[in-house]
Amino acid sequence: MKYYDYLIVGGGIIGLAIARELKTRFPDRTVCIIEKEADVAYHSSGRNSGVLHAGFYYTADSLKARFTRDGNKALTEYCKEHNLPINHCGKLVVATNETELAGLEELKRRAELNGVDLRWMDETEIAGIDPNAKTYKKALYSPATSSVNPVMVCQTIKEEIKQMGVDLYFNTEFKKKQTNLVLTNNSSLQYGYLINAAGLYADKIAKDFNFGKQYTIIPFKGIYLKYDKNKDDIVTNIYPVPNLENPFLGVHFTKTVDGTIKIGPTAIPALWRENYNGFKNFKLGEFFNILFFEVKLFIHNAFQFRRLALEEMKKYRKSHFTELAMNLVKKLDQKNFGEFLKPGIRAQLLNKDTLELVQDFVIEGDRESLHILNAVSPGFTCSLPFATYIVDEMLKKQEGFGE
Template sequence: MRYDYLIAGAGIIGLSIARELIRREPQARIAIIEKESDVAKHASGRNSGVLHAGFYYTADSLKARFTRDGNRAMKKYCEQNGLFINPCGKLVVASDESELQGLEELKRRAARNGVRLEWLSEEEAARIEPNVRTYRKALYSPDTASVDPVEVCQCLKRELVSSGVDFFFNTKYTGRSHQTIRTNKPVFTCGYFINAAGLFADRIARDFGFGLQYTIIPFKGIYMKYAKNKSDVTTNIYPVPNLNNPFLGVHFTKTVDGSIKIGPTAIPAFWRENYKGFHRFNLGEFIQILYYEAKLFLTNSFHFRQLAFEEMKKYDKANFIGLSLRMVKAMDRNGFGDFLQPGIRAQLLNKKTLELVQDFVVEGDAGSIHVLNAVSPAFTCSFPFAEYVAELIGEKRSAVKSSLASKPEEDLVCQVT
């Protein structure tokens, strides 16, 4: 089982990196290992499907850099492959005077990031979405759209298989020794290892000496479908977010088929795959995560205490629905169905500062690279982000080759030996 590149994780990031590598090196032998039975079984297949435009993020961030370009690249990919797109746009609305400053900041960020974002009066907003409620004005993003994330990932899988990439499903990373990767099935050797394992990326990275200052704190995101009809809302409607944390608040999402759902929550979870009940309960994870969540609660870092209380209240359907109804003029409270399947956000925490990491984090060397914080809008960013990772891999491997070439002959022999 010898490969030039071995990728752990068959979510959107692992798939996109494989696609970029095979594009650059058509003869490379590439394999993807995935502990589940198919692609996109976790965050990549459980997200909203919204293609964000790129105005939430500061101009110096990787997210700002990749969201705008990723929005265009993903739309192009869907169009070329006959995949569905709902070009529904997005309204960001204010509830009172205090939130107008938040709208102003989003508009400034959009301008710096080169993203289209338009000011609308209440009357203009109502022409786009007759049911929307906002205070004085709103922002409109015409480039926001929705796709089916599972459909996209399945299309990528078919493309990769046709390009010669090997998939090993139900194959879980268990450890490594140099460039030998152990799994619950085969043992692999590889020229380069790429960790895109989402919820378990930090754990794998530590085996290679990376990500030592970080740990994953999982947050559960739950949506609820509006079952009455598809017409009461025609565009995405978002509140002004708290820009001090990475969560966007409960909002209305128009899915690719025109359905309406509200969410998500950002409820602190107690183990990495804490989707429902005690499914996949892990005592070790529970103890470690509870330890860090207790520290966050006691120190109240980034107002975690208030966040935890507010998010836990969202398990109450009446409260959850009430948060969404603030953004619309009229909607049937009884028209909502049950909670949809939850997703888990693999949110990175800096263990020293006790702050949530807002941007993507990638660490690596000449033998491996580790994607440590591929959280929303990672799906939107996936194609340009994969180009970025491929460039990093090339730079790190070239740097070592250059270093070896510059060594005296006797040192070089020693190094090779």
């Protein structure tokens, strides 16, 4: 039976980044990752927009404000060092009416508190960045926002940590904890310390260690539509003013790393954790558990869930979906949006007691294990500094072990 000093559950960007941080700090200690899929980045890490966010949406007292700002710089530098493609396309946040100008003011205030470069633009200046962007009076411009290929980034980190001596076990699913032993579908592994970075299933694994009892994951499906006509019709990312009361940013234009234009995402409440297409990966127990909480949210209308759910369901209708995006631009051929792209699922943590969608990172643990219950969006952007934070927190919980 193999023993590892550190065993990480989950081969997404967070698990990979933590393994990298551990081997950088402790090169002589043994590290492994177990991943239930055949390779890394099968779920959120490989199905996200690829946008490296700048960090101006979040309140200054939040972990994700700091990690997004620092993560943008760290991943940008990582891509440069490893010759990975990056599209420095920036981002415009535009308003559609007088009321939304107040939302822009709040974003600008948060940017200043977070130390993020976010610039006011009048209509003339906006035209110089993206002639097709439409706004009411003024907009905000983020020069640090860019786009990368998330799968390529994850594959590069995977190869890097393999060279550092990290063992990766694919098609290996966490089944059960037994003292300092993890039982999987393939074998058993002993560990000194376990880090749970299992994304959509992090809460379930945490409960096996008696953590995360007041939380559950509610999945939301994110779908994009590709614009098929002309890559030059949109130059930068164009976002609406978001509703800051919930964690979703609204339908927007994304410029991918290769310059492709897409709109999205949706935030449609899903009915099981890997509810990507049809009934694939359907699990009856998950269905009833998630449906129970979604009905509860609908009845209590927590964070206006009722309106959110109804509005999001409308986005399955392609004409409605594209109309929302058309509010952000002056002119675009609406007929040239193609099919829905590969969907992603956001693992959104719900506090079962307060019916609150938790909007910041949540970790729990002790001397033997640490559980990342809410690797909240934009977790991809945050991954490298967040991994540093996780290892720091692990050492604190071990009462100075390894220092």
